Amino acid sequence: MMLRLQPPPLLWLFGAGRAALRAATRGRGGLGVRSVSDGPVKLTATPSKSLADEPLDIQAEGLGAEQAVTLRAQVVTDQGQLFASCGQYRADGAGRLVVSQSPSLGGDYEGVAPMGLLWTLSPAPMEQPYLKLSQAHLTGSPMYIDLCVHSGHSGKTTIPGQPLAKQRIERWYSKPGLRRIRLREGNIRGSIFIPPGDGPFPGLIDLFGDEGGLIEFRACLLASRGFATLALPYFGFEDLPMTMTDLHLEYFEEAVNYLKKHPKVKGPGIGVIGSSKGGDLALSMITFLPQVVASVCISGCHANTITDLHYKDMRLPSLSYNVDRIIVSDSGILDMSKTLENPSTNKGSIIPLEKAEGHILFVVGEDDKIWDSKFFASEAIKRLKKNGKDNYKLLSYPGTGHCIDPPCSPFRPAKIDRLFGLPVLLGGEAIKHCYAQQDAWEKIQEFLRLHLG
The missing domain is CATH 3.40.50.1820 (Alpha/Beta hydrolase fold, catalytic domain)
Known part of the structure; x- marks a missing residue:
């Protein structure tokens, strides 16, 4: 059975610092945070503006060596519906994560899947199940997707760990001039x-x-x-x-x-x-x-x-x-x-x-x-x-x-x-x-x- 690791709710709600998070995860076997970076974490998804059928390159830098993290994606459609997905990863020895090369260890998908976060977007638990992710206005405005890297491993229905970095990307159905x-x-x-x-x-x-x-x-x-x-x-x-x-x-x-x-x-x-x-x-x-x-x-x-x-x-x-x-x-x-x-x-x-x-x-x-x-x-x-x-x-x-x-x-x-x-x-x-x-x-x-x- 795969452990779902997240910080204790009270620590999360009251904004516990990095030291408290490290203490909370110590001793959880190989699935805990082995190292936590003291510097800034950078999350990049390129291109940040793209057509909706184009691949993305998602990377994170500045993590701790072999740090356990969860990547999450969220979309609020122009009809107000929330879709979400997550993948559980581990950084390499240099504190770097390249999604096109690293396997997801759990969450909504497993294995190497460069676009796994987008491919597994599904209605959030409070939404009607089996909805189709769709955009009502296809020209003139994009679909916004918010990406975030969190400390530790967590699932869609568990409290995520400390947010370390975020990025918003734009996915367009129409080229300029269409x-x-x-x-x-x-x-x-x-x-x-x-x-x-x-x-x-x-x-x-x-x-x-x-x-x-x-x-x-x-x-x-x-x-x-x-x-x-x-x-x-x-x-x-x-x-x-x-x-x-x-x-x-x-x-x-x-x-x-x-x-x-x-x-x-x-x-x-x-x-x-x-x-x-x-x-x-x-x-x-x-x-x-x-x-x-x-x-x-x-x-x-x-x-x-x-x-x-x-x-x-x-x-x-x-x-x-x-x-x-x-x-x-x-x-x-x-x-x-x-x-x-x-x-x-x-x-x-x-x-x-x-x-x-x-x-x-x-x-x-x-x-x-x-x-x-x-x-x-x-x-x-x-x-x-x-x-x-x-x-x-x-x-x-x-x-x-x-x-x-x-x-x-x-x-x-x-x-x-x-x-x-x-x-x-x-x-x-x-x-x-x-x-x-x-x-x-x-x-x-x-x-x-x-x-x-």
């Missing part, structure tokens, strides 16, 4: 993000799953990386249907045509990136809409899901769910991974991907607990191969769950389901999942740049 334009054009709704500069830029449509509403953070980051990106809701926003009823591909086609004609978008084709339900929509778009030349399907299905899809005189029925297959854990979290009907039992729902002339990138987590996205991708690839197609690429990540987001996004073990109002298991292991997000983000951009010119 423009966000709210869109009400014909039937389509959403936001278009235009990169800074003269352009024209590769055009991209961004889709999410059954959360509904307008989700903009990925589109904003993609625009910061040079893509003119349309965040496109398809229900639960403004005058769109409040629930996901039958979908019509003409709505998505209208969005593609709008983007193609935009003066800041270069052609000849448009790309689409979709997660979960948005993933099968991305596959349908590249199959039936020749203007779409590149499609990224993240944690998606090769068949139509949730609701029927119509296009002209074509109809793709949806796969059904069997709620009797829901598994409820002892902690009350729902495991939905076995509830979706196997596409082989409803072949009419399978998207005829062999008709797609553009290029497809499948991104899957091998521990996806929403559905078996790895199996769905392999079935899609079998279909493509059978029809003589080689216009695809697969990124498959062990230890990775369903929500594969940009690398700024902390790991979430579960989310609150929109329909059930209960936590639903997403799958994955925190550090493996976040390394996968980092790798996939770079390769998704490479894929889109290659096929969108």
Whole structure:
């Protein structure tokens, strides 16, 4: 069992000095403070201002030789929600700590994880569990993250030791000069993000799953990386249907045509990136809409899901769910991974991907607990191969769950389901999942740049 070391509450509350702290921790075995620096401690995170998908270099200097410390991160979102994380470390013999080289010995993660503090940010104990860390205002203001190094080892629910040094960093979703334009054009709704500069830029449509509403953070980051990106809701926003009823591909086609004609978008084709339900929509778009030349399907299905899809005189029925297959854990979290009907039992729902002339990138987590996205991708690839197609690429990540987001996004073990109002298991292991997000983000951009010119 790992000791959780913190100064006695009375010493903490009444501001005990360094000598009292040393006395309080003496004799606690190898986990106590072996040496405490008498000089100033310096904590640096570089760059101090960065895009939210960029890595950080976190270091501390001026510590005692082999001193036990806890690094903490805290975020208060612009909605007033508190997120926090911590990692327990030991300085080297020179009193220096380099997070990219030193293993965390406990806290919210273990092992060498340069971005572990950001990857494991989760709702503080007083907040509703399973919240997603998000920023409401993506342009014009950053997300502030406060870092602090404390003496001794402590956890998220224990009183931290003496604060030794602090630093505030800024994480931005938008580059200077990026423009966000709210869109009400014909039937389509959403936001278009235009990169800074003269352009024209590769055009991209961004889709999410059954959360509904307008989700903009990925589109904003993609625009910061040079893509003119349309965040496109398809229900639960403004005058769109409040629930996901039958979908019509003409709505998505209208969005593609709008983007193609935009003066800041270069052609000849448009790309689409979709997660979960948005993933099968991305596959349908590249199959039936020749203007779409590149499609990224993240944690998606090769068949139509949730609701029927119509296009002209074509109809793709949806796969059904069997709620009797829901598994409820002892902690009350729902495991939905076995509830979706196997596409082989409803072949009419399978998207005829062999008709797609553009290029497809499948991104899957091998521990996806929403559905078996790895199996769905392999079935899609079998279909493509059978029809003589080689216009695809697969990124498959062990230890990775369903929500594969940009690398700024902390790991979430579960989310609150929109329909059930209960936590639903997403799958994955925190550090493996976040390394996968980092790798996939770079390769998704490479894929889109290659096929969108």
